Amino acid sequence: xxxxxxxxxxxxxxxxxxxxxxxxxxxxxxxxxxxxxxxxxxxxxxxxxxxxxxxxxxxxxxxxxxxxxxxxxxxxxxxxxxxxxxxxxxxxxxxxxxxxxxxxxxxxxxxxxxxxxxxxxxxxxxxxxxxxxxxxxxxxxxxxxxxxxxxxxxxxxxxxxxxxxxxxxxxxxxxxxxxxxxxxxxxxxxxxxxxxxxxxxxxxxxxxxxxxxxxxxxxxxxxxxxxxxxxxxxxxxxxxxxxxxxxxxxxxxxxxxxxxxxxxxxxxxxxxxxxxxxxxxxxxxxxxxxxxxxxxxxxxxxxxxxxxxxxx
Amino acid sequence: xxxxxxxxxxxxxxxxxxxxxxxxxxxxxxxxxxxxxxxxxxxxxxxxxxxxxxxxxxxxxxxxxxxxxxxxxxxxxxxxxxxxxxxxxxxxxxxxxxxxxxxxxxxxxxxxxxxxxxxxxxxxxxxxxx
Numbered sequence: 526x527x528x529x530x531x532x533x534x535x536x537x538x539x540x541x542x543x544x545x546x547x548x549x550x551x552x553x554x555x556x557x558x559x560x561x562x563x564x565x566x567x568x569x570x571x572x573x574x575x576x577x578x579x580x581x582x583x584x585x586x587x588x589x590x591x592x593x594x595x596x597x598x599x600x601x602x603x604x605x606x607x608x609x610x611x612x613x614x615x616x617x618x619x620x621x622x623x624x625x626x627x628x629x630x631x632x633x634x635x636x637x638x639x640x641x642x643x644x645x646x647x648x649x650x651x652x653x654x655x656x657x658x659x660x661x662x663x664x665x666x667x668x669x670x671x672x673x674x675x676x677x678x679x680x681x682x683x684x685x686x687x688x689x690x691x692x693x694x695x696x697x698x699x700x701x702x703x704x705x706x707x708x709x710x711x712x713x714x715x716x717x718x719x720x721x722x723x724x725x726x727x728x729x730x731x732x733x734x735x736x737x738x739x740x741x742x743x744x745x746x747x748x749x750x751x752x753x754x755x756x757x758x759x760x761x762x763x764x765x766x767x768x769x770x771x772x773x774x775x776x777x778x779x780x781x782x783x784x785x786x787x788x789x790x791x792x793x794x795x796x797x798x799x800x801x802x803x804x805x806x807x808x809x810x811x812x813x814x815x816x817x818x819x820x821x822x823x824x825x826x827x828x829x830x831x832x833x834x835x836x837x
Numbered sequence: 838x839x840x841x842x843x844x845x846x847x848x849x850x851x852x853x854x855x856x857x858x859x860x861x862x863x864x865x866x867x868x869x870x871x872x873x874x875x876x877x878x879x880x881x882x883x884x885x886x887x888x889x890x891x892x893x894x895x896x897x898x899x900x901x902x903x904x905x906x907x908x909x910x911x912x913x914x915x916x917x918x919x920x921x922x923x924x925x926x927x928x929x930x931x932x933x934x935x936x937x938x939x940x941x942x943x944x945x946x947x948x949x950x951x952x953x954x955x956x957x958x959x960x961x962x963x964x965x966x967x
Contacts, residue, residue: 549841623875627882635873
Protein backbone atom coordinates (compact mmCIF):
# COMPACT_ATOMS: atom_id res chain seq x y z
CA UNK A 526 0.00 0.00 0.00
CA UNK A 527 1.28 3.48 -0.82
CA UNK A 528 0.22 4.94 2.47
CA UNK A 529 0.55 8.70 1.85
CA UNK A 530 -1.15 8.45 -1.55
CA UNK A 531 -4.05 6.36 -0.31
CA UNK A 532 -4.44 8.48 2.81
CA UNK A 533 -4.70 11.65 0.74
CA UNK A 534 -7.30 9.89 -1.43
CA UNK A 535 -9.44 9.23 1.63
CA UNK A 536 -8.49 5.73 2.79
CA UNK A 537 -9.15 5.31 6.51
CA UNK A 538 -7.10 2.12 6.54
CA UNK A 539 -4.15 4.08 5.17
CA UNK A 540 -4.62 6.70 7.91
CA UNK A 541 -4.64 3.93 10.49
CA UNK A 542 -1.51 2.30 9.09
CA UNK A 543 0.23 5.69 8.94
CA UNK A 544 -0.41 6.26 12.63
CA UNK A 545 0.94 2.80 13.46
CA UNK A 546 4.06 3.31 11.34
CA UNK A 547 4.82 6.60 13.03
CA UNK A 548 4.02 5.39 16.54
CA UNK A 549 6.28 2.35 16.16
CA UNK A 550 8.96 4.22 14.17
CA UNK A 551 8.84 1.85 11.21
CA UNK A 552 11.35 2.46 8.41
CA UNK A 553 8.74 4.18 6.26
CA UNK A 554 7.61 6.56 9.00
CA UNK A 555 9.80 9.55 8.16
CA UNK A 556 8.99 9.28 4.47
CA UNK A 557 5.26 9.17 5.24
CA UNK A 558 5.46 12.28 7.40
CA UNK A 559 7.56 14.12 4.82
CA UNK A 560 4.95 13.47 2.17
CA UNK A 561 2.05 14.46 4.40
CA UNK A 562 3.48 17.59 5.96
CA UNK A 563 2.53 19.95 3.16
CA UNK A 564 -1.11 18.97 3.70
CA UNK A 565 -1.23 19.88 7.37
CA UNK A 566 -2.12 23.10 9.21
CA UNK A 567 -5.89 23.27 8.66
CA UNK A 568 -7.42 21.34 11.53
CA UNK A 569 -8.55 22.99 14.76
CA UNK A 570 -6.79 21.07 17.51
CA UNK A 571 -8.64 21.03 20.82
CA UNK A 572 -7.06 19.54 23.94
CA UNK A 573 -9.29 18.09 26.64
CA UNK A 574 -7.48 17.60 29.92
CA UNK A 575 -8.29 17.19 33.59
CA UNK A 576 -7.96 14.85 36.57
CA UNK A 577 -8.82 11.16 36.39
CA UNK A 578 -12.54 10.54 36.62
CA UNK A 579 -13.55 14.03 35.57
CA UNK A 580 -15.52 12.69 32.60
CA UNK A 581 -13.19 13.66 29.76
CA UNK A 582 -14.13 10.76 27.49
CA UNK A 583 -17.83 11.28 27.94
CA UNK A 584 -17.35 14.97 27.25
CA UNK A 585 -15.26 14.26 24.14
CA UNK A 586 -18.04 12.01 22.87
CA UNK A 587 -20.64 14.76 23.31
CA UNK A 588 -18.46 17.55 21.89
CA UNK A 589 -17.67 15.38 18.87
CA UNK A 590 -21.39 14.87 18.27
CA UNK A 591 -21.96 18.62 18.49
CA UNK A 592 -19.33 19.22 15.81
CA UNK A 593 -20.89 16.50 13.67
CA UNK A 594 -24.20 18.40 13.80
CA UNK A 595 -22.26 21.25 12.23
CA UNK A 596 -21.13 18.86 9.45
CA UNK A 597 -17.53 18.95 10.59
CA UNK A 598 -15.36 15.83 10.48
CA UNK A 599 -13.79 14.87 13.79
CA UNK A 600 -10.65 13.02 14.78
CA UNK A 601 -10.23 11.84 18.36
CA UNK A 602 -6.95 10.84 19.97
CA UNK A 603 -7.59 9.24 23.34
CA UNK A 604 -4.49 8.76 25.47
CA UNK A 605 -4.31 6.38 28.44
CA UNK A 606 -1.38 5.51 30.71
CA UNK A 607 1.06 2.76 29.81
CA UNK A 608 2.12 0.64 32.77
CA UNK A 609 5.68 1.53 33.75
CA UNK A 610 6.12 -2.08 34.88
CA UNK A 611 4.72 -4.22 32.09
CA UNK A 612 4.78 -1.78 29.19
CA UNK A 613 1.15 -2.69 28.52
CA UNK A 614 -1.98 -0.58 28.75
CA UNK A 615 -5.75 -0.75 28.91
CA UNK A 616 -6.91 1.84 26.41
CA UNK A 617 -10.42 2.29 27.67
CA UNK A 618 -11.56 5.70 26.47
CA UNK A 619 -13.35 4.62 23.33
CA UNK A 620 -15.83 2.60 25.37
CA UNK A 621 -17.53 5.93 26.14
CA UNK A 622 -17.73 6.80 22.45
CA UNK A 623 -19.49 3.75 21.07
CA UNK A 624 -22.13 5.70 19.13
CA UNK A 625 -19.37 7.35 17.12
CA UNK A 626 -17.70 4.17 15.87
CA UNK A 627 -19.90 3.83 12.80
CA UNK A 628 -20.00 7.54 11.98
CA UNK A 629 -18.01 7.90 8.76
CA UNK A 630 -17.14 11.45 9.76
CA UNK A 631 -15.33 10.38 12.95
CA UNK A 632 -12.02 8.58 13.45
CA UNK A 633 -11.01 7.49 16.94
CA UNK A 634 -7.51 6.31 17.83
CA UNK A 635 -6.42 5.17 21.27
CA UNK A 636 -2.79 5.62 22.30
CA UNK A 637 -0.76 4.58 25.32
CA UNK A 638 1.67 7.08 26.83
CA UNK A 639 4.52 4.56 26.34
CA UNK A 640 6.71 6.15 28.98
CA UNK A 641 6.02 9.78 28.25
CA UNK A 642 5.21 11.73 31.42
CA UNK A 643 3.49 14.90 30.23
CA UNK A 644 -0.02 13.49 29.77
CA UNK A 645 0.34 12.53 26.11
CA UNK A 646 2.25 10.04 23.98
CA UNK A 647 5.46 11.21 22.26
CA UNK A 648 3.78 10.53 18.96
CA UNK A 649 0.59 12.47 19.59
CA UNK A 650 1.82 15.50 17.62
CA UNK A 651 2.52 13.34 14.58
CA UNK A 652 -0.79 11.54 14.87
CA UNK A 653 -2.47 14.96 14.86
CA UNK A 654 -0.61 15.83 11.65
CA UNK A 655 -1.70 12.59 10.02
CA UNK A 656 -5.36 13.26 10.80
CA UNK A 657 -4.91 16.87 9.69
CA UNK A 658 -3.41 15.78 6.36
CA UNK A 659 -6.35 13.42 5.86
CA UNK A 660 -8.59 16.46 5.88
CA UNK A 661 -10.19 16.19 9.30
CA UNK A 662 -11.68 19.52 10.47
CA UNK A 663 -11.55 19.18 14.26
CA UNK A 664 -9.12 17.03 16.23
CA UNK A 665 -9.97 16.37 19.87
CA UNK A 666 -7.01 15.22 21.94
CA UNK A 667 -7.90 13.67 25.26
CA UNK A 668 -4.96 13.47 27.66
CA UNK A 669 -4.59 10.91 30.41
CA UNK A 670 -6.05 11.85 33.77
CA UNK A 671 -3.59 14.50 34.88
CA UNK A 672 -2.58 15.88 38.21
CA UNK A 673 -1.19 19.35 38.37
CA UNK A 674 1.83 19.49 36.13
CA UNK A 675 1.42 17.22 33.11
CA UNK A 676 1.02 19.97 30.57
CA UNK A 677 2.38 18.58 27.29
CA UNK A 678 -1.04 19.36 25.78
CA UNK A 679 0.08 22.99 25.63
CA UNK A 680 2.61 22.03 22.98
CA UNK A 681 0.01 20.43 20.75
CA UNK A 682 -3.37 22.20 20.96
CA UNK A 683 -4.87 25.45 19.63
CA UNK A 684 -7.54 25.48 22.36
CA UNK A 685 -7.29 23.80 25.74
CA UNK A 686 -10.34 22.79 27.72
CA UNK A 687 -9.62 21.93 31.35
CA UNK A 688 -12.30 19.67 32.81
CA UNK A 689 -12.86 19.80 36.54
CA UNK A 690 -15.38 18.20 38.85
CA UNK A 691 -16.73 19.50 42.19
CA UNK A 692 -15.43 18.10 45.44
CA UNK A 693 -11.79 17.52 44.57
CA UNK A 694 -10.28 20.00 47.01
CA UNK A 695 -10.55 23.43 48.52
CA UNK A 696 -9.62 26.88 47.30
CA UNK A 697 -5.92 26.36 47.85
CA UNK A 698 -6.05 23.63 45.23
CA UNK A 699 -7.53 26.15 42.83
CA UNK A 700 -4.66 28.59 43.10
CA UNK A 701 -1.83 26.10 42.64
CA UNK A 702 0.11 26.18 39.43
CA UNK A 703 -0.11 23.75 36.57
CA UNK A 704 -3.10 22.72 34.59
CA UNK A 705 -5.23 25.59 35.81
CA UNK A 706 -2.82 27.99 34.12
CA UNK A 707 -3.18 26.45 30.69
CA UNK A 708 -6.95 26.59 30.28
CA UNK A 709 -8.56 28.51 27.46
CA UNK A 710 -11.93 27.25 28.63
CA UNK A 711 -12.93 25.60 31.91
CA UNK A 712 -15.61 22.94 31.94
CA UNK A 713 -17.12 22.03 35.29
CA UNK A 714 -18.48 18.57 34.59
CA UNK A 715 -20.92 16.68 36.84
CA UNK A 716 -22.27 20.16 37.54
CA UNK A 717 -25.27 18.68 39.31
CA UNK A 718 -23.00 17.47 42.13
CA UNK A 719 -22.54 19.30 45.43
CA UNK A 720 -19.83 21.88 45.33
CA UNK A 721 -20.33 23.00 41.74
CA UNK A 722 -21.22 26.55 42.77
CA UNK A 723 -18.26 26.71 45.10
CA UNK A 724 -15.84 25.47 42.43
CA UNK A 725 -17.23 27.98 39.96
CA UNK A 726 -16.70 30.82 42.45
CA UNK A 727 -13.17 29.67 43.29
CA UNK A 728 -12.23 29.53 39.63
CA UNK A 729 -13.64 32.98 38.97
CA UNK A 730 -11.77 34.35 41.97
CA UNK A 731 -8.54 32.76 40.78
CA UNK A 732 -9.06 34.26 37.33
CA UNK A 733 -9.58 37.67 38.92
CA UNK A 734 -6.26 37.38 40.71
CA UNK A 735 -4.33 36.20 37.63
CA UNK A 736 -5.06 39.06 35.27
CA UNK A 737 -2.19 38.18 32.89
CA UNK A 738 -4.28 36.77 30.05
CA UNK A 739 -6.01 40.09 29.65
CA UNK A 740 -7.12 39.57 26.08
CA UNK A 741 -8.94 36.33 26.82
CA UNK A 742 -10.42 35.47 30.15
CA UNK A 743 -11.17 31.73 30.18
CA UNK A 744 -14.92 31.27 30.56
CA UNK A 745 -16.18 28.74 33.09
CA UNK A 746 -18.85 26.50 31.58
CA UNK A 747 -20.99 24.04 33.49
CA UNK A 748 -21.83 20.75 31.84
CA UNK A 749 -23.37 17.44 32.70
CA UNK A 750 -21.68 15.38 30.03
CA UNK A 751 -23.48 12.11 30.50
CA UNK A 752 -26.80 13.91 30.07
CA UNK A 753 -25.55 16.03 27.18
CA UNK A 754 -26.30 19.27 29.03
CA UNK A 755 -24.28 22.43 28.47
CA UNK A 756 -22.42 20.97 25.50
CA UNK A 757 -23.62 23.49 22.95
CA UNK A 758 -22.56 26.41 25.18
CA UNK A 759 -19.16 24.78 25.78
CA UNK A 760 -18.56 24.32 22.07
CA UNK A 761 -19.60 27.92 21.43
CA UNK A 762 -17.04 29.06 23.99
CA UNK A 763 -14.37 27.01 22.23
CA UNK A 764 -15.26 28.57 18.88
CA UNK A 765 -15.22 32.05 20.38
CA UNK A 766 -11.76 31.43 21.79
CA UNK A 767 -10.53 30.42 18.33
CA UNK A 768 -11.97 33.56 16.77
CA UNK A 769 -10.45 35.80 19.42
CA UNK A 770 -7.13 33.97 19.21
CA UNK A 771 -6.96 34.52 15.46
CA UNK A 772 -7.99 38.17 15.68
CA UNK A 773 -5.43 38.96 18.36
CA UNK A 774 -2.58 37.15 16.62
CA UNK A 775 -2.21 34.65 19.46
CA UNK A 776 -3.18 31.78 17.21
CA UNK A 777 -0.21 32.33 14.93
CA UNK A 778 2.08 32.94 17.89
CA UNK A 779 1.06 29.70 19.54
CA UNK A 780 1.49 27.69 16.36
CA UNK A 781 4.96 29.14 15.82
CA UNK A 782 5.83 28.20 19.37
CA UNK A 783 4.54 24.70 18.74
CA UNK A 784 6.59 24.28 15.58
CA UNK A 785 9.66 25.53 17.44
CA UNK A 786 9.14 23.03 20.31
CA UNK A 787 8.58 20.19 17.90
CA UNK A 788 11.71 20.97 15.89
CA UNK A 789 13.80 21.20 19.03
CA UNK A 790 12.38 17.94 20.37
CA UNK A 791 13.11 16.18 17.07
CA UNK A 792 16.65 17.59 17.06
CA UNK A 793 17.26 16.55 20.68
CA UNK A 794 16.14 13.05 19.88
CA UNK A 795 18.26 12.69 16.75
CA UNK A 796 21.35 14.15 18.36
CA UNK A 797 20.95 11.91 21.41
CA UNK A 798 20.52 8.89 19.17
CA UNK A 799 23.58 9.86 17.11
CA UNK A 800 25.76 10.20 20.20
CA UNK A 801 24.55 6.92 21.68
CA UNK A 802 25.19 5.07 18.44
CA UNK A 803 28.70 6.48 18.19
CA UNK A 804 29.38 5.55 21.79
CA UNK A 805 28.25 1.99 21.35
CA UNK A 806 30.26 1.71 18.11
CA UNK A 807 33.39 2.87 19.91
CA UNK A 808 32.74 0.38 22.71
CA UNK A 809 34.40 2.46 25.40
CA UNK A 810 31.32 3.62 27.22
CA UNK A 811 31.23 0.85 29.84
CA UNK A 812 34.85 1.67 30.76
CA UNK A 813 33.95 5.32 31.12
CA UNK A 814 31.00 4.45 33.35
CA UNK A 815 33.26 2.32 35.55
CA UNK A 816 35.85 5.07 35.84
CA UNK A 817 33.20 7.59 36.91
CA UNK A 818 31.73 5.13 39.42
CA UNK A 819 35.23 4.54 40.87
CA UNK A 820 35.70 8.30 41.12
CA UNK A 821 38.76 8.07 38.85
CA UNK A 822 37.07 10.53 36.56
CA UNK A 823 34.28 12.99 37.19
CA UNK A 824 31.15 12.84 35.00
CA UNK A 825 31.44 16.47 33.85
CA UNK A 826 34.89 15.86 32.34
CA UNK A 827 33.70 12.62 30.74
CA UNK A 828 30.76 14.32 29.09
CA UNK A 829 32.95 17.16 27.85
CA UNK A 830 35.38 14.65 26.31
CA UNK A 831 32.59 12.72 24.64
CA UNK A 832 31.07 15.89 23.22
CA UNK A 833 34.40 17.01 21.83
CA UNK A 834 35.22 13.68 20.22
CA UNK A 835 31.76 12.63 18.95
CA UNK A 836 30.54 15.96 17.67
CA UNK A 837 33.77 16.95 15.97
CA UNK B 838 12.14 -0.41 17.24
CA UNK B 839 10.02 -1.84 20.03
CA UNK B 840 7.24 -4.26 19.34
CA UNK B 841 3.85 -3.23 20.61
CA UNK B 842 1.05 -5.73 20.21
CA UNK B 843 -2.39 -4.13 20.08
CA UNK B 844 -5.37 -6.29 20.97
CA UNK B 845 -9.03 -5.45 20.58
CA UNK B 846 -11.08 -7.27 23.23
CA UNK B 847 -14.65 -7.21 21.98
CA UNK B 848 -18.01 -8.47 23.14
CA UNK B 849 -20.33 -8.95 20.21
CA UNK B 850 -24.07 -9.33 20.44
CA UNK B 851 -26.38 -9.14 23.42
CA UNK B 852 -24.20 -10.97 25.92
CA UNK B 853 -23.82 -9.00 29.17
CA UNK B 854 -21.19 -11.14 30.89
CA UNK B 855 -17.95 -9.21 30.83
CA UNK B 856 -15.95 -10.54 33.76
CA UNK B 857 -14.01 -12.96 31.55
CA UNK B 858 -13.21 -10.30 28.99
CA UNK B 859 -11.97 -7.99 31.74
CA UNK B 860 -9.81 -10.71 33.30
CA UNK B 861 -8.25 -11.42 29.91
CA UNK B 862 -7.80 -7.71 29.23
CA UNK B 863 -5.89 -7.22 32.47
CA UNK B 864 -3.74 -10.28 31.87
CA UNK B 865 -2.87 -9.05 28.39
CA UNK B 866 -1.97 -5.62 29.77
CA UNK B 867 0.32 -7.24 32.34
CA UNK B 868 1.95 -9.18 29.51
CA UNK B 869 2.87 -5.86 27.87
CA UNK B 870 0.10 -5.58 25.26
CA UNK B 871 -1.99 -2.51 24.51
CA UNK B 872 -5.59 -3.58 25.00
CA UNK B 873 -8.53 -1.72 23.58
CA UNK B 874 -11.73 -2.90 25.24
CA UNK B 875 -14.88 -2.07 23.33
CA UNK B 876 -17.43 -2.63 26.07
CA UNK B 877 -20.66 -4.58 25.77
CA UNK B 878 -23.21 -5.08 23.01
CA UNK B 879 -21.08 -4.45 19.98
CA UNK B 880 -22.33 -5.16 16.50
CA UNK B 881 -20.00 -6.95 14.08
CA UNK B 882 -19.79 -3.70 12.14
CA UNK B 883 -18.66 -1.76 15.22
CA UNK B 884 -16.03 -4.36 16.04
CA UNK B 885 -14.58 -4.43 12.51
CA UNK B 886 -14.51 -0.62 12.32
CA UNK B 887 -12.86 -0.28 15.74
CA UNK B 888 -10.26 -2.85 14.65
CA UNK B 889 -9.52 -0.76 11.57
CA UNK B 890 -9.21 2.55 13.40
CA UNK B 891 -7.02 1.06 16.09
CA UNK B 892 -4.96 -1.00 13.58
CA UNK B 893 -4.89 -3.92 15.96
CA UNK B 894 -2.78 -7.03 15.56
CA UNK B 895 -5.30 -9.23 17.37
CA UNK B 896 -9.08 -9.30 17.76
CA UNK B 897 -10.18 -11.31 20.79
CA UNK B 898 -13.91 -12.02 20.77
CA UNK B 899 -15.69 -12.94 23.97
CA UNK B 900 -19.14 -14.46 23.80
CA UNK B 901 -21.15 -16.43 26.32
CA UNK B 902 -24.63 -16.20 24.82
CA UNK B 903 -24.38 -18.95 22.24
CA UNK B 904 -24.44 -16.74 19.17
CA UNK B 905 -20.82 -17.43 18.19
CA UNK B 906 -21.57 -19.57 15.15
CA UNK B 907 -23.32 -16.65 13.52
CA UNK B 908 -21.41 -13.68 14.90
CA UNK B 909 -17.78 -14.85 14.77
CA UNK B 910 -17.68 -15.71 11.05
CA UNK B 911 -19.58 -12.50 10.27
CA UNK B 912 -16.92 -10.47 12.05
CA UNK B 913 -14.13 -12.30 10.19
CA UNK B 914 -15.87 -11.48 6.91
CA UNK B 915 -16.23 -7.77 7.74
CA UNK B 916 -12.63 -7.51 8.89
CA UNK B 917 -11.39 -9.03 5.62
CA UNK B 918 -13.74 -6.79 3.60
CA UNK B 919 -12.08 -3.77 5.15
CA UNK B 920 -8.71 -4.88 3.81
CA UNK B 921 -7.26 -6.11 7.08
CA UNK B 922 -5.73 -9.40 6.08
CA UNK B 923 -3.16 -10.11 8.76
CA UNK B 924 -5.14 -9.65 11.94
CA UNK B 925 -5.04 -12.64 14.30
CA UNK B 926 -8.59 -13.46 15.35
CA UNK B 927 -9.25 -15.52 18.45
CA UNK B 928 -12.35 -16.29 20.48
CA UNK B 929 -13.41 -17.35 23.93
CA UNK B 930 -16.45 -17.83 26.10
CA UNK B 931 -19.06 -20.53 26.27
CA UNK B 932 -18.30 -22.39 23.05
CA UNK B 933 -18.92 -26.14 22.70
CA UNK B 934 -15.88 -28.08 21.47
CA UNK B 935 -17.95 -29.44 18.59
CA UNK B 936 -18.41 -25.89 17.21
CA UNK B 937 -14.70 -25.10 17.16
CA UNK B 938 -13.70 -26.77 13.84
CA UNK B 939 -16.29 -24.75 11.93
CA UNK B 940 -15.16 -21.54 13.62
CA UNK B 941 -11.57 -22.28 12.66
CA UNK B 942 -12.60 -22.97 9.08
CA UNK B 943 -14.31 -19.57 9.10
CA UNK B 944 -11.08 -17.82 10.14
CA UNK B 945 -10.94 -17.89 13.92
CA UNK B 946 -7.38 -19.03 14.60
CA UNK B 947 -7.98 -20.47 18.05
CA UNK B 948 -10.75 -20.71 20.65
CA UNK B 949 -10.02 -20.52 24.38
CA UNK B 950 -12.78 -22.10 26.43
CA UNK B 951 -13.46 -21.79 30.19
CA UNK B 952 -10.58 -23.12 32.28
CA UNK B 953 -7.89 -21.99 29.88
CA UNK B 954 -5.06 -20.17 31.59
CA UNK B 955 -4.47 -16.58 30.56
CA UNK B 956 -0.80 -17.56 30.10
CA UNK B 957 -1.72 -19.89 27.27
CA UNK B 958 -3.62 -17.09 25.53
CA UNK B 959 -0.61 -14.76 25.91
CA UNK B 960 1.79 -17.44 24.64
CA UNK B 961 -0.46 -18.14 21.69
CA UNK B 962 -0.62 -14.49 20.71
CA UNK B 963 3.14 -14.06 21.02
CA UNK B 964 3.70 -17.12 18.87
CA UNK B 965 1.22 -16.23 16.13
CA UNK B 966 0.95 -12.47 15.88
CA UNK B 967 2.33 -10.88 12.72
